[in-house]
Amino acid sequence: MADIRLSGWGWRHAGRSAHALRGVDLRIDTGERVLLLGASGAGKSTLLHALAGLTGPDGAISGHQEGTLLVDGRPADRGRGLVGLVSQDPDSQLVMARAGDDVAFGPENLGVDPARIWPRVAHALDAVGFPYGQRHSTSALSGGEKQRLVLAGALAMRPRLLLLDEPTANLDPEGAALVRGVLQRVSAGTGATLVLVEHRVAEVVDLVDRVVVLEPGGGVVADGTPAEVFARHGAELAERGVWVPGRDPEPSVAPAPGGVPVLAAEGVSARTPAELGVRGGGRRTVLEDVDLEVRSGTATALVGPNGSGKSTLLTLLAGLDRPHRGAVLPRGPLAGADRRPLSRWPARRLARHVGTVFQHAEDQFVTASVREELGFGPRRAGLPPARAEARVDELLQRLRLEHLADVHPYTLSGGEKRRLSVATALGSGPANAPHVLALDEPTFGQDTRTWSELVDLLAALRTGGSAVLMATHDPLLQGRFTDTRVRVGGADVHVGEGRRA
Amino acid sequence: MSASSGDTLTMDVPEDAGARHWLTRFNPAAKLLAALTLALGLVPAADPVTGAVVLAAAVALVPFSGADVRTLLVLGLPFLLMGGSTLMVNLLYGDQGAEGALGAAVRVLAIALPGLLTAVSSDPTDLSDGLVQRLKMPERPAMGVLAALRLVPLLAHQWRTITLARRARGLAAGGNPLRAVPLFFGRLFSLLVRSIRTGTLLATAMDARAFGAGPRTHARRSRWGRRDTLLLAAAPALLLCAYGLSYSTRTLVLLWTGTG
Numbered sequence: 001m002a003d004i005r006l007s008g009w010g011w012r013h014a015g016r017s018a019h020a021l022r023g024v025d026l027r028i029d030t031g032e033r034v035l036l037l038g039a040s041g042a043g044k045s046t047l048l049h050a051l052a053g054l055t056g057p058d059g060a061i062s063g064h065q066e067g068t069l070l071v072d073g074r075p076a077d078r079g080r081g082l083v084g085l086v087s088q089d090p091d092s093q094l095v096m097a098r099a100g101d102d103v104a105f106g107p108e109n110l111g112v113d114p115a116r117i118w119p120r121v122a123h124a125l126d127a128v129g130f131p132y133g134q135r136h137s138t139s140a141l142s143g144g145e146k147q148r149l150v151l152a153g154a155l156a157m158r159p160r161l162l163l164l165d166e167p168t169a170n171l172d173p174e175g176a177a178l179v180r181g182v183l184q185r186v187s188a189g190t191g192a193t194l195v196l197v198e199h200r201v202a203e204v205v206d207l208v209d210r211v212v213v214l215e216p217g218g219g220v221v222a223d224g225t226p227a228e229v230f231a232r233h234g235a236e237l238a239e240r241g242v243w244v245p246g247r248d249p250e251p252s253v254a255p256a257p258g259g260v261p262v263l264a265a266e267g268v269s270a271r272t273p274a275e276l277g278v279r280g281g282g283r284r285t286v287l288e289d290v291d292l293e294v295r296s297g298t299a300t301a302l303v304g305p306n307g308s309g310k311s312t313l314l315t316l317l318a319g320l321d322r323p324h325r326g327a328v329l330p331r332g333p334l335a336g337a338d339r340r341p342l343s344r345w346p347a348r349r350l351a352r353h354v355g356t357v358f359q360h361a362e363d364q365f366v367t368a369s370v371r372e373e374l375g376f377g378p379r380r381a382g383l384p385p386a387r388a389e390a391r392v393d394e395l396l397q398r399l400r401l402e403h404l405a406d407v408h409p410y411t412l413s414g415g416e417k418r419r420l421s422v423a424t425a426l427g428s429g430p431a432n433a434p435h436v437l438a439l440d441e442p443t444f445g446q447d448t449r450t451w452s453e454l455v456d457l458l459a460a461l462r463t464g465g466s467a468v469l470m471a472t473h474d475p476l477l478q479g480r481f482t483d484t485r486v487r488v489g490g491a492d493v494h495v496g497e498g499r500r501a
Numbered sequence: 502m503s504a505s506s507g508d509t510l511t512m513d514v515p516e517d518a519g520a521r522h523w524l525t526r527f528n529p530a531a532k533l534l535a536a537l538t539l540a541l542g543l544v545p546a547a548d549p550v551t552g553a554v555v556l557a558a559a560v561a562l563v564p565f566s567g568a569d570v571r572t573l574l575v576l577g578l579p580f581l582l583m584g585g586s587t588l589m590v591n592l593l594y595g596d597q598g599a600e601g602a603l604g605a606a607v608r609v610l611a612i613a614l615p616g617l618l619t620a621v622s623s624d625p626t627d628l629s630d631g632l633v634q635r636l637k638m639p640e641r642p643a644m645g646v647l648a649a650l651r652l653v654p655l656l657a658h659q660w661r662t663i664t665l666a667r668r669a670r671g672l673a674a675g676g677n678p679l680r681a682v683p684l685f686f687g688r689l690f691s692l693l694v695r696s697i698r699t700g701t702l703l704a705t706a707m708d709a710r711a712f713g714a715g716p717r718t719h720a721r722r723s724r725w726g727r728r729d730t731l732l733l734a735a736a737p738a739l740l741l742c743a744y745g746l747s748y749s750t751r752t753l754v755l756l757w758t759g760t761g
Contacts, residue, residue, distance in 0.1 A: 078714050097624075097647075109710055114718050
């Protein structure tokens with residue numbers, strides 16, 4: 001119902017010297033379903049935002065545009081209600097406190113007659129299979145439910161063009177499958193033109209009938225049906241970090257040496273923190289009486305749906321928080337540093353022996369440059385300045401961050417931030433690597449290059465005798481680099497064998 | 502309030518707001534106007550009796566607000582502290598003796614409590630609807646505040662994560678207040694960065710849903726009933742009673758006559 005014409009189109013963000021995209025010639029006809037691909041930084045999200053009319057003179061994103069971009073023969077304009085946009089993070093897309101009000105928000109903004117808004121809301125909620133009533137609180141939803149609500153909010157605007165920016169990236173596999181199912185139904189039902197950006201290509205390839213590959217700072221480098229594009233450009237795309245179906249990275253990791261227990265959770269229970277402003281959301285038990293042993297020289301994956309408590313278990317095992325009941329105790333070599341439960345260790349001692357990598361890398365940056373960030377641990381561990389400096393240089397080189405040594409960590413790209421955050425937790429050298437490294441969704445949103453580098457780093461650590469602990473949804477990580485799989489869910493924990501790498 | 506939610510601060514109103522939560526049935530705009538009337542009307546009264554009448558009326562309404570005592574106490578704590586310190590300061594340094602000090606303290610509480618009751622007995626969405634549709638407030642700030650309210654629990658969650666992340670990097674005060682101050686500001690900066698990012702994403706999402714693109718319609722109607730008009734009338738009536746009582750008992754002291 002909506003067609004798109006781009007000719008010689010380019011975009012440069014305000015304050016940047018390089019173009020995010022340039023020389024894009026693209027024609028998408030009414031009802032087509034298109035997947036946009038490209039290495040990270042190829043300007044895929046920028047193109048979606050431009051199509052949504054967010055880059056215009058009064059739009060949210062400022063910068064410089066060249067060439068022409070037309071939707072239905074006119075410049076993109078968000079006020080026409082032509083376009084619906086769904087982005088990654090469901091939390092920052094919901095506006096209202098109640099589900100129905102949130103879906104009504106778009107139609108209200110378009111000036112739809114109030115009498116006709118509520119039938120639209122009911123219809124949109126029905127289309128996405130929203131399981132609750134219109135008065136249900138938007139904060140009391142799972143990630144998958146939130147994202148379905150966001151989609152309903154877009155559908156209620158009756159868009160002729162639906163733009164989806166990694167809509168399932170933040171969801172667990174079950175939630176992601178549900179949202180994809182809804183997308184399949186919706187795109188068949190409305191006949192709307194669909195433009196989709198997604199890292200994990202294999203999961204969405206059935207949703208689209210055309211693939212367009214963009215070049216960072218450039219234009220369209222490949223265009224055709226999924227089969228054509230992947231047959232002709234598959235190897236090249238995989239080389240650049242795109243997740244091409246059937247071309248998953250095959251890291252060659254050394255086998256796990258195994259070893260003695262270093263950590264033991266004994267009768268650990270945990271509750272959610274008291275939350276402000278959520279009715280009936282009092283403290284809920286997420287873990288009940290968990291016993292778990294972690295051995296050196298192994299990789300353990302904590303798996304389970306969002307909200308099952310695997311991140312909570314990870315923070316407890318890393319000694320960052322105190323369990324409601326029970327304790328996490330050091331064993332073997334780790335007990336040599338301190339015999340008390342990990343939660344009672346002073347922070348400085350904990351940081352030397354147990355490293356943690358958070359899901360949002362920014363949360364753990366404490367200095368103003370990449371170099372300082374890498375030197376922080378070694379210096380605090382009491383390494384002489386010359387040796388600390390040498391360690392920093394070695395890490396910079398290994399992580400391909402030399403050219404960024406003096407920039408602020410916040411300004412790095414997603415993949416660079418992830419590599420840096422892992423490096424800061426690696427300790428002050430191979431000789432004193434952490435006994436335990438805990439990582440929360442380490443591969444989340446990464447391209448294949450960063451993915452392989454991460455697995456290499458973690459495998460080297462495991463070979464050196466460290467215990468690697470990961471809370472992860474990533475089936476590939478569980479398949480290629482996991483010795484023990486711990487299923488967390490329903491306050492229960494099941495330990496099973498992972499596939500040997 | 503059920504026992505299970507005793508751990509939670511509740512700022513939204515239960516859907517089954519019945520007779521027990523009588524105060525929740527008014528239009529929030531009416532409650533806000535009534536509270537403002539009381540606050541402004543009490544400014545001139547420096548004696549304890551006038552303020553006490555209004556305070557007593559407000560306290561009598563507490564059981565009908567639908568808020569549990571704990572929520573009220575936590576939210577009202579700053580005002581209690583303010584009242585207490587007003588009392589102490591006036592008692593020690595004021596020139597109007599114990600009566601003047603008590604008057605000042607009672608006035609602080611009598612001005613604060615109606616506003617607090619308005620806040621705890623109103624659903625934020627209804628309040629924003631009332632402000633925009635009844636009091637003709639501009640749309641953008643009202644919706645902005647509403648959207649920001651949704652982010653408060655998210656912010657609390659991010660604060661906890663940042664605190665854990667600092668411990669992971671070996672940064673914790675360990676009971677040393679001198680180290681705690683710079684660490685606190687470091688965490689605050691991280692939170693600021695995160696919240697700016699979240700806020701920007703939310704603003705983009707709102708724009709993508711055509712917010713601010715033209716005149717809006719309102720899916721929910723902010724209803725104004727007879728009871729709301731009566732509430733508006735009740736506020737000056739209560740003030741009249743309060744001033745009448747203090748005048749007839751010869752306890753009334755006005756701000757500008759107090760020093761005489």
